Amino acid sequence: MYWGGNPAECHPRHFTKYTLMQKSKFLPRGRKDRTMILVDIRETKSGGAADIFLQIRPGKDFEVLTILRAILKGQHVNESAIAETGLTLEQLTDFIDRAKKAKFGCMFFGMGLSMTRGKHMNSAALLTLAAELNAFTKFVAMPMRGHGNVTGADVIMRWQTGFPFGITFNRGYPRYNPGEFSTVDVLVRGDTDAALILGADPGATMPQPAIDHLARIPTIVLDPKVTHTSRLARVHITTSVAGISAPGTAYRMDEIPLPLKPALKSPYPTDQEVVRRINEAVARKSHWIPDGGPMTILQR
Amino acid sequence: MIRITGGKIFDPANGINGQVRDLCIDGGKFVSSVIGGRTIDATGMIVFPGGVDVHTHVAGGSINFARAMTPEDHRRTTAFIRTQSRRSGLGGMAPTTFATGYLYAGMGWTTVNEAAVPVLSARHTHEELHDIPILDKSSCVLMANNEILLDLFEAGDFERAKDVVAWYICAAKSYGVKAVNPGGVAAWKWGKDAKQLTDPIEGYNRITPGTIIGGLAQIIDELGLPHPMHLHCNNLGAPGNVWTTLETMKLLEGRRAHIAHLQYHAYGGDDWDTMRSASAEVAEYFNTHTNMTTDAGAVLFGDTVTITADGPWQHLLYKLTGRKWGNLDVENETGCGIVPYTYRPSNLVNSIQWAVGLELLLLINDPWRIFLSTDHPNGACFWRYPEIIQLLMSFDFRKECMTKLSPIARERITLPDIDREYTLYEIATITSAGPARALGLTQKGSLGIGADADIVIYEEEKDIAKMFSHPRYVLKGGEVVIEDGDIRATPEGREFIVKPAFNPDIESFLKPKFEDVYTMSFENYPVEIERLEHVEVRDCIDT
Ligand SMILES: [Zn+2]
Numbered sequence: 001m002y003w004g005g006n007p008a009e010c011h012p013r014h015f016t017k018y019t020l021m022q023k024s025k026f027l028p029r030g031r032k033d034r035t036m037i038l039v040d041i042r043e044t045k046s047g048g049a050a051d052i053f054l055q056i057r058p059g060k061d062f063e064v065l066t067i068l069r070a071i072l073k074g075q076h077v078n079e080s081a082i083a084e085t086g087l088t089l090e091q092l093t094d095f096i097d098r099a100k101k102a103k104f105g106c107m108f109f110g111m112g113l114s115m116t117r118g119k120h121m122n123s124a125a126l127l128t129l130a131a132e133l134n135a136f137t138k139f140v141a142m143p144m145r146g147h148g149n150v151t152g153a154d155v156i157m158r159w160q161t162g163f164p165f166g167i168t169f170n171r172g173y174p175r176y177n178p179g180e181f182s183t184v185d186v187l188v189r190g191d192t193d194a195a196l197i198l199g200a201d202p203g204a205t206m207p208q209p210a211i212d213h214l215a216r217i218p219t220i221v222l223d224p225k226v227t228h229t230s231r232l233a234r235v236h237i238t239t240s241v242a243g244i245s246a247p248g249t250a251y252r253m254d255e256i257p258l259p260l261k262p263a264l265k266s267p268y269p270t271d272q273e274v275v276r277r278i279n280e281a282v283a284r285k286s287h288w289i290p291d292g293g294p295m296t297i298l299q300r
Numbered sequence: 301m302i303r304i305t306g307g308k309i310f311d312p313a314n315g316i317n318g319q320v321r322d323l324c325i326d327g328g329k330f331v332s333s334v335i336g337g338r339t340i341d342a343t344g345m346i347v348f349p350g351g352v353d354v355h356t357h358v359a360g361g362s363i364n365f366a367r368a369m370t371p372e373d374h375r376r377t378t379a380f381i382r383t384q385s386r387r388s389g390l391g392g393m394a395p396t397t398f399a400t401g402y403l404y405a406g407m408g409w410t411t412v413n414e415a416a417v418p419v420l421s422a423r424h425t426h427e428e429l430h431d432i433p434i435l436d437k438s439s440c441v442l443m444a445n446n447e448i449l450l451d452l453f454e455a456g457d458f459e460r461a462k463d464v465v466a467w468y469i470c471a472a473k474s475y476g477v478k479a480v481n482p483g484g485v486a487a488w489k490w491g492k493d494a495k496q497l498t499d500p501i502e503g504y505n506r507i508t509p510g511t512i513i514g515g516l517a518q519i520i521d522e523l524g525l526p527h528p529m530h531l532h533c534n535n536l537g538a539p540g541n542v543w544t545t546l547e548t549m550k551l552l553e554g555r556r557a558h559i560a561h562l563q564y565h566a567y568g569g570d571d572w573d574t575m576r577s578a579s580a581e582v583a584e585y586f587n588t589h590t591n592m593t594t595d596a597g598a599v600l601f602g603d604t605v606t607i608t609a610d611g612p613w614q615h616l617l618y619k620l621t622g623r624k625w626g627n628l629d630v631e632n633e634t635g636c637g638i639v640p641y642t643y644r645p646s647n648l649v650n651s652i653q654w655a656v657g658l659e660l661l662l663l664i665n666d667p668w669r670i671f672l673s674t675d676h677p678n679g680a681c682f683w684r685y686p687e688i689i690q691l692l693m694s695f696d697f698r699k700e701c702m703t704k705l706s707p708i709a710r711e712r713i714t715l716p717d718i719d720r721e722y723t724l725y726e727i728a729t730i731t732s733a734g735p736a737r738a739l740g741l742t743q744k745g746s747l748g749i750g751a752d753a754d755i756v757i758y759e760e761e762k763d764i765a766k767m768f769s770h771p772r773y774v775l776k777g778g779e780v781v782i783e784d785g786d787i788r789a790t791p792e793g794r795e796f797i798v799k800p801a802f803n804p805d806i807e808s809f810l811k812p813k814f815e816d817v818y819t820m821s822f823e824n825y826p827v828e829i830e831r832l833e834h835v836e837v838r839d840c841i842d843t
Contacts, residue, residue: 025816025817134491158367161388173389176375256420
């Protein structure tokens with residue numbers, strides 16, 4: 001099941017390499033042995049690959065998920081609540097019957113679920129539905145991540161700081177608060193006096209006040225190409241392209257690390273090389289952090 | 301060069317029990333004498349070899365998933381502040397990598413064995429291990445639910461299975477083999493488990509958990525891995541599982557094995573209401589069968605997060621607690637579940653678990669065969685080891701703690717009747733010399749000439765937990781890393797790996813299988829040796 005995503009266009013290898021087409025020991029006929037349900041607010045190219053398409057009203061994801069959980073638990077759902085979702089009781093009941101009968105169910109959800117009305121509450125409702133289906137059969141759920149190696153950044157921030165993003169070090173240790181310490185919030189508030197941008201183009205996607213602040217402060221961009229952000233930056237260092245002319249590791253959406261083996265040579269340095277040299281140059285400056293003092297504190 | 305003078309030496313590997321001797325260090329190792337250099341006056345102090353943890357979870361996909369799931373704990377725990385020489389980080393239930401190194405070294409542990417590595421994500425595990433400063437590390441790969449291996453067992457193709465295991469160890473750049481709930485994690489892909497050693501595994505016709513356990517133990521012995529099969533038995537955590545555990549031990553007669561976190565496998569009774577301690581039965585059998593070692597997997601009351609490759613068990617724990625649940629299926633190799641958990645003295649099951657861990661440590665009479673562990677973070681976090689040491693060394697303290705248990709709980713355990721108290725020499729054995737020997741790390745857990753100069757020096761003090769929490773000095777490879785409660789140096793640790801031999805033709809057998817069952821290509825699968833820094837390849841042995 002895919003919910004709020006359009007893998008046919010956004011993750012074009014997903015059907016063929018992972019979810020639909022592969023023949024396997026227990027699914028020898030490949031696509032024929034699988035059932036795919038697509039849930040979205042509009043028809044997309046992914047619809048062509050679906051056995052069942054459930055078109056729900058915009059902004060009603062949380063309600064649909066809650067009703068599905070109620071049906072799974074055999075609870076009564078009132079008709080007007082169902083009518084608001086754009087689906088019928090038959091469709092919803094059929095969904096749950098099929099899910100319970102599946103040998104192994106997978107739910108993938110995209111930004112159409114996680115970034116629309118309800119946001120993280122929607123993701124939580126879908127994850128809870130997947131967890132509760134395990135009372136009947138095996139079920140798992142996974143977000144469809146976007147943009148390059150965003151999972152890799154998550155994974156490393158977690159092992160070094162305990163948190164995936166939205167982290168501040170302004171007290172000398174990691175603290176986390178999305179909505180306060182996320183990049184976009186820090187920029188909009190004007191709480192930073194310099195920026196180093198790697199593997200991202202916030203100038204193309206962030207709200208205007210954040211972009212204005214990036215233009216005001218010394219912004220340094222490491223990117224192989226000219227981007228919206230590099231145009232407004234004080235410094236743009238051209239780097240080689242990860243996976244094409246630079247080696248490294250990319251974490252897949254399921255957090256499996258894949259080695260990047262460059263096919264071409266590049267005249268430009270890698271991101272890693274540039275950051276290493278910046279670090280070395282900073283290390284030659286006199287240290288601004290005092291040594292000694294308490295090693296740890298207890299947060300209360 | 302360093303000379304440590306006047307300390308009372310506890311060095312079980314060399315039979316030294318509290319005698320005052322000098323230790324000399326040069327080039328990171330113990331030598332017979334040194335001229336010049338620093339002298340550390342340890343007069344009146346207690347000197348141990350650096351601690352060795354035979355079973356812990358500190359790096360890789362599962363602990364990193366646990367970190368993601370517990371931001372509320374990060375917010376209330378100890379924070380490490382960045383200084384010129386140290387990275388910042390967080391302690392707590394699932395500490396960050398840098399903090400893990402500081403916390404272990406801060407209480408005198410210098411070597412750890414990461415007990416559960418899926419080969420598919422071994423690259424990730426090594427990257428995290430590299431970010432754990434000070435400690436030397438080894439790791440075990442998960443093999444007992446690998447479907448390529450299970451298919452070979454099903455086909456009775458033992459020789460090829462042996463080559464496949466050796467190939468996987470080399471691909472993962474790992475040190476040993478871990479077997480978790482053999483067959484049960486594979487069955488979990490069907491939402492099932494494997495509870496009986498003699499029942500066929502879901503998805504297979506012939507093989508049973510018993511087939512896998514026997515087959516893997518034989519393979520590991522024949523490959524001559526320095527550490528025996530590291531086994532998490534079937535039926536973990538379930539009332540009455542003592543029978544599975546004893547059956548497993550009988551199956552292993554004549555083979556080497558390390559039974560992980562024995563506490564979770566020593567319960568009697570029929571259900572949660574009738575559950576009781578069965579540590580006496582387990583200890584009695586274990587005491588007379590010297591082919592095995594074990595670690596306690598002790599439980600302490602308080603908050604933690606449980607993580608294990610035992611997916612079906614974690615689903616049950618989620619249903620029992622109603623708390624957060626994370627599940628990771630690792631393709632055709634293994635699985636993983638994560639559930640935050642609080643052990644409470646008011647809870648009958650938790651009380652029994654707390655007692656069983658201590659009972660096993662006290663009833664198993666050879667400290668060279670049972671080691672201190674909490675299966676971090678499952679039973680408790682590793683930084684709480686000093687509390688367990690205090691429980692082992694003081695019967696009075698145990699009695700005081702037992703007053704918190706309900707009368708029913710006290711009837712279901714044997715702890716009140718055990719008055720054994722550990723000596724310092726025995727503590728040095730279960731925390732260092734013993735686990736080092738079980739891991740086959742001959743240069744660890746010893747203060748003898750030629751061994752790695754990993755040392756912990758305590759100021760003698762009545763409060764045992766305090767003494768073991770705050771060593772006066774810790775030396776790693778001859779370098780002072782902790783002094784007076786402060787981190788003085790954060791050298792990078794080594795990684796121990798083995799390279800068992802295999803028939804190179806196995807690659808042409810595996811390559812087409814990879815295209816069938818893996819989502820990663822065969823060429824990209826093995827971890828490149830260049831990715832590991834400070835590697836030490838250890839020899840295989842004659843078993
Ligand atoms: Zn474990």
